[in-house]
Amino acid sequence: MDVLRFVWLVLLAELRISAGQVLGCRHGQWQCDDGNCIPHVWRCDGDGDCLDGSDEMDCAAAAAPGSPQCPPGQFACVDSVGCVDASARCDGQYQCPTGSDEENCTAANGCLGSDWTCLNHVCIPKEQRCNGLTDCVDDSDEKDCGVCVEGSVRCPDGTCLSPEEMCDGKVHCSDGSDEPITCGRICSMNNGGCSHVCVDEPWGALCACPAGYKLSANGAICEDVDECATPFPPCMHLCTNTIGSYYCHCREGFRLNGNSSCLATGNVTRLLTVQRRSVGLLNVKSQQFEVVQTLAFDPVALAFDAVRGRFFWADSRGSIYKSDGRQSWTTYTGQL
Template identity: 25%
Template sequence: MRRLLQSILGVLLSAHLGIPSLADQNLSNLICIGQSCYLASWTSKRHNKAESYCSDQGGHLMAVRSSVEAEVVEMLLGKSVDTVASVWIGLELKHALCTDVSQPLRGFQWVTGESDTNYSKWKSNDTKCGKLCVVVHRDLSWEEVLCNTKSDGQLCEISYSASCKPISLPQGYDIVYNTPVGMADPGIPFLPPDTKADIPSANLSLVCGDPGDGEMKWTSKEYGAWNCMIENGGCSFICNGDIGESKCECHQNMNLSDDGRGCIPLPSSLQCIPDQSTGTCVCAKGFTPAEDGRTCQDIDDCALIPDLCEQSCTNTEGSFMCTCFDGYEMVDEQCKDINECESSDTLPCEHICENFSGGHKCVCWEGFTVDEKDPKKCKQFCNSTICPAYCGNKCSCPDGYVMETEDESNLQCRDIDECESRFCKDLCENLPGSYNCYCPEGFILEKDTSCSPAGGSGEGITPTSFQPLKPTPSGDEHSVQQPIMAFGICVGILSIIIVLIAIICHLVRKHHKDQAALDCKNPEKGLVLQQVNSTSSKKL
């Protein structure tokens, strides 16, 4: 494994790639290998603060379990200034115990909870006790120190589920990688998700991410292909950049995905089967070859064949569907009228139901009209000054009418003349059950039923037009027993008044009797009064 890491790093840093040696580079403090990145920070902190710093970066203090990871430590320390002598790694001694020099980790545990390792390099064999943590020196040796002391820095380890490989660029192109934890070298072997790659010479910015196919790759927020010489333009299959702008193309029976770079298989119905003799595209029933000659497209049967359906035709993929208008149902591939007056479980109309082709209407008995708020119901209607009252369990009149009860055997509803009550401030026209407020010519009707000159500052309801208003007097229902009820109410009120007067008189009379008894029968009252008079005379 050690040789493998050395080989990888050697290739990346060789002169054949045009990358200067390790000592000559202005390297960042980040190294990524596989799906882990290692970050060095040269800020002095105590162990707990160092662990918090790594946690904020999405990782933890570095675990150095192998010689490969030890070489990563060597490379990171090689990027530091000479004043950096030691940095924290992720080892700590729990419960302030003493070290056991016979064990590889001497009783320490990694901050992740494990205690396994294939590598260790302790500076001394002395036994130490207390709340101890571990630093690594420039010579890669490990030393136990108190956790509350400050080191010169810390090494963080950040793991990812996947990563992107560096972008292969044509000669003359430069690139800058900006990872979620800082800048990275152009020669870095792996880059974590959400790394941004800027290529100024191509005016291109790419991001390491998953476009939705489960594979981590370089992608762009822009639609379609970019420069075909860089990552194949982002295309899954073919990037065509010979003429004009670069564009992605897919193999036969595949279509471009929503980003214009990926390719997705066509549904089997849209796939083209080449004819073995002619090589032309053969499509399934209900489909025809598309203009590209490689795929199939649906035939719109409804548009192609007039009167294909009796009433309504809906095109579907590879076929069509006939449907019926509202009020009809499909019976033996024909549209038949639905008789709503007979087929409904509940009566569709309050009075009379009349069926017609494609629908029905509600009709009311004489003296009633359809309620505009609920067309299934009927309400009383009178189109003259006097109409007979409608009597069921009780007798009632339409809106705007009052019941005449002089002849209980022949109850009549008489129209209320709202104009006599001056509901209109100007001109008024009485109507059966209602009235109109209107204005003379040259005036407009206001909301308060007054009239103002046309063209004035007032905002009329409508210019010089009759404005029907709902009648305000009540009278939607009148009972035959109304006079008796009114008389009973009056008698009740009068009785209450008489009782209240009697109670008041009784209380006044009782008060006078109590006062007289106090004046005549209480001898102390006189003495007290005499004493007051005597005292008063002395003061005088």
């Protein structure tokens, strides 16, 4: 169960406890056997959302194989029981038990000329093809990415050019990497124009960069890589970028363990909790409350993502927020 669903369920439970009674579910909701309410679209979606698991019981009657009885925005699995989100249809991942959500998928024609089409029809920039990272959900962008022969270069779309196609006056790669400014140069003269490593090739000077740098678009200058700005930063808590590298540091009350992990100092157990309009850490031994975040409205539910070091809370207006302890973001705004 993801964090947002957890926050939703805790929020509903808190409202029922505060009301002192079990209320009927609103329009668009489904009532669990234990009295809690969940969005109706979560019924028979393959993920247990009721604390008693009742939302995944008797699903054969709720959605017969291939029937149109799935909630709006969902796809009815064929020859099996259950519904999946319509967005999961033809995304390259089998989510129906029989894989019917990936059958009879037609190729998408919406990719731009600067995009590369994944096998699951997702569009990604050509520059992300064969970059060592899985950008397509099905990993098709990293398949058939063998090492190019010596003296050649790989284009963003994964194509390997021959040495003869390098610096021939024609742009073959979408990023122009086959026509760098170092064409016709030699490393013995001004390092071939390279800012760092230079290797002589038949077509000219091939520039290379040390770890922590990437080659600029002109093929000569090495630029710093901001490791802290990547989608998944290398540090558990805080990350500071440096020229050619980075370093990790931890929040107060933690110490760095190795290069990136943070461990709590001492043996004091602290609980993440709320008091009035504040989220903070409660020292179990001393009962001292340390404020981490001051909130604008009364929180009614709280959850913590231990992997990413972020906590989520919902307020009495129905909005959900997240924070890393330094800044916060609104992830959902709506009515209960």
